Amino acid sequence: MSEYAIDPELVPWLAMVPEMDFADVVAGRDRLSQLIALMPAREVPDDVETRNATIPGRDGAPGVPIRIYTPTATTSSPRAGYLHIHGGGFVIGDLDMSEQAPAEIARDAGAVVVSVGYRLAPEDPFPAGLEDCYAALEWLASEAGQLGVDPARIAVGGESAGGGLAAAVALLARDRGGPALTHQFLDIPELDDRLETASMKRFVDTPLWDRGKAELSWKYYLSGTPEVLGLQYAAPARMEDLSGLPPAFVATCEFDPLRDEGLIYAQRLLAAGVRVELHSYPGTFHGSIAVPEAAVTRRMAADKKDAIRRALAPKD
Numbered sequence: 001m002s003e004y005a006i007d008p009e010l011v012p013w014l015a016m017v018p019e020m021d022f023a024d025v026v027a028g029r030d031r032l033s034q035l036i037a038l039m040p041a042r043e044v045p046d047d048v049e050t051r052n053a054t055i056p057g058r059d060g061a062p063g064v065p066i067r068i069y070t071p072t073a074t075t076s077s078p079r080a081g082y083l084h085i086h087g088g089g090f091v092i093g094d095l096d097m098s099e100q101a102p103a104e105i106a107r108d109a110g111a112v113v114v115s116v117g118y119r120l121a122p123e124d125p126f127p128a129g130l131e132d133c134y135a136a137l138e139w140l141a142s143e144a145g146q147l148g149v150d151p152a153r154i155a156v157g158g159e160s161a162g163g164g165l166a167a168a169v170a171l172l173a174r175d176r177g178g179p180a181l182t183h184q185f186l187d188i189p190e191l192d193d194r195l196e197t198a199s200m201k202r203f204v205d206t207p208l209w210d211r212g213k214a215e216l217s218w219k220y221y222l223s224g225t226p227e228v229l230g231l232q233y234a235a236p237a238r239m240e241d242l243s244g245l246p247p248a249f250v251a252t253c254e255f256d257p258l259r260d261e262g263l264i265y266a267q268r269l270l271a272a273g274v275r276v277e278l279h280s281y282p283g284t285f286h287g288s289i290a291v292p293e294a295a296v297t298r299r300m301a302a303d304k305k306d307a308i309r310r311a312l313a314p315k316d
Contacts, residue, residue, distance in 0.1 A: 004206065004255045007283030009294035017207045017287075022089065022216040025122065029092050044099065045107045047072050052095075055139045057132060064132045065117035066139075067095045068147070069106035078150035080111040080182075080312035083137050083169070087160030089190070089209075089217035090121045090129060101159070108305050109312045112149050114140050118165070125224035126234045133169050134178070141179035155246070155311055157185025160209070160258070160286070161217070164190040167236040167265070174244050181246040183311040187304065188253055188286055189262050192237035193218040197260035206255050209286035214257055237261055242268050247275040249307045251300065253284035279303055 006014070021028045044050055049070045054063040071079070082105055086098030095117045102113040118132035137156060144151040158166040163186040170184045195201075195214060204211045222234060232239040248269050252262040259280070266278045281300055289300045 004285075005283060006207075006255060006285060007288075007294060007296050009296065010283065010285070010288050010291055013288075013291045013294075014207055020092070020208075020213070022091065022213045025091050025220070032088075032092050032097065044069070044103045048103050048106045050103070055135060058135045058138075059131075061128070061131060061135070062119070064135050065095060066136055067099075067102070067115045067117070069102050069113040069115070070147070071106055071110050071112075073110070075110070075148075077314065078144070078148055078153075080109065080153040080155070080314075081140050081144065081147065081149035081151075082106075082109070082111045082113045082308070082312065083133070083140055083154070083156040083166075084113050084115040085118070085133050085156070085158030085162035085165045085169070086115065087158060087162040087188075087190075088120070089213060090126075090161045090221040091217060092120065093161075098162075104305075105308055109309045111308075111312050112147050122220040122223050126221050126226050127229040128224075129221075130165055130168050130172070130229070130233060133165050134172050137169055137173065137179055137181075150314075152180070153182055153312060153314070154179060155183040155185065155308075156181055157183075157187065157249075157308070158189075159187040161190045163187050163262075164236060167191060168233050170245050171233055171236055171239055183249065183308075184246050185249045185304070185308060185311075186262065186265070187249075187251045188256060188258055189250070189265070190214070190217065190258055191235060191265050192261040193222060193231075193235040194237070197257075197264065199260040200257045203255060203257040203259075206257060207285045207288070209257060211257050237265055242272040242274060245269065245272070245274050247277075247311070249277045249279075249304070249311070251279045251281070251304065253286055253288060254280065254282050255284065256286040258286065277307055
């Protein structure tokens with residue numbers, strides 16, 4: 001790993017990067033649970049209320065668990081709405097793992113955030129998880145009045161596989177004539193099952209995420225019948241027409257196999273006439289934003305926070 005010029009402030013943390021075993025999904029999930037149990041307890045800000053709910057799945061699918069984060073401060077006007085989709089390579093993760101991000105978005109942007117506990121592969125391959133996320137978007141839009149949300153200010157976003165799912169939700173909303181989205185936030189997104197980019201071919205031993213994990217991730221996710229909905233919704237990089245999509249924030253890390261598919265997708269969005277804010281952070285690796293002490297990760301967090309706040313602000 002010495003060949004990678006990782007930011008010096010991140011290097012001491014490399015020894016603590018967890019090794020997630022995607023070859024054994026059950027073991028990988030157990031490992032994640034153990035790691036979360038060892039971490040300091042996540043605390044939802046005092047000025048954010050949370051509640052859990054289960055909403056109907058689409059077309060007779062099982063109910064979808066969600067967690068709703070609502071700022072407690074009183075306001076005379078509706079808030080923005082934000083659908084948050086957690087990462088985990090389509091195979092791990094849940095509402096508890098991803099608690100910090102949606103809670104902070106609710107606090108910092110003053111938005112009502114709905115986090116979705118979508119079904120995971122390989123037990124429930126594509127399109128199950130994506131349809132759960134889309135069901136959550138439809139629910140957020142339909143319940144906007146009850147939630148105190150302005151239906152004209154709803155955005156979607158996520159990290160890693162969650163970023164890929166957010167891109168796919170935006171495509172489905174466009175193609176199904178669904179809820180209008182004001183923005184999509186694609187943070188280190190997983191977008192392309194073809195695994196042919198330069199970064200994907202090169203980064204076979206990078207921290208936290210590497211080519212081998214990407215191969216297994218897509219193998220599990222696409223193990224069902226992707227043709228039922230269309231492979232271009234599983235892997236948004238395959239979508240030929242990217243016009244008519246909401247503005248995008250795209251962030252990538254230098255030493256991340258997913259780097260180039262994020263950069264290419266952002267460029268294709270721009271070419272299709274979609275407004276894009278693109279960030280590529282030097283010396284970083286997949287998930288390194290979790291290291292709070294490094295200057296580069298503080299900048300990453302600040303950039304995303306500022307972009308979400310600007311995108312969700314009331315329009316004059």
